[in-house]
Amino acid sequence: MKFSQLFTAVLWSTAAAAQGQPVPLHNHNGSAPPYFVASSNRPYTALAGDAMAIMDQGMRRANTNGVPEHDFVTMMIPHHQGAIDMAKAILVHSKDPGLRNLAQGIIVEQQNEIKIMQAWLQRYQASRSKPQKTSTEKDSHVHQ
Incomplete structure (x- = not known):
């Protein structure tokens, strides 16, 4: 495990434990992604750093396949989650009504x-699992 991965695991474990929540399991192959916990026990800068580290890790571990549309969506999901996590962090630390309203809007949007992108991925996966007609099958249908 790289130092940065270990550091990230320690950050999440500490944050989760501070909130009395279960500590996420981490391993070197990334089977259990870390999650964000917004806690007033930690300064905003630490929470923002956590959110960015998780986002970066999620984007790097995105299941890409070389198809630009697919890769864009798989990487944008953790990117959007990072924005949600940063918005949660400011909600914990700010009383400014304008910023709180902005953060709540960011979370909702x-x-x-993310739901739209997940639906796109489901449609994409479904279209890839359908048997494709061969050129001979296509030609025979056109000539009949």
Whole structure:
């Protein structure tokens, strides 16, 4: 495990434990992604750093396949989640009504966009699992 991965695991474990929440399991192959915990026990800068580290890790571990549309969506999901996490962090630390309203809007919009991207991925996966007609099958249908 790289130092940065170990450091990230320690950050999440500490944050989760501070909130009395279960500590996420981490391993070197990334089977259990870390999650963000917004806590007033930690300064905003630490929470923002956590959110960015998780986002970066999620984007780097995105299941890409070389198809630009697919890769864009798989990388944008953790990117949007990072925005949600940063918005949660400012909600914990700010009383400014304008910023709180902005953060709440970011959470709602980014969650909606994540759902749209997840639906796109489901349609994409479904279209890839359908048997494709061969050129001979296509030609025979056209000539009949």
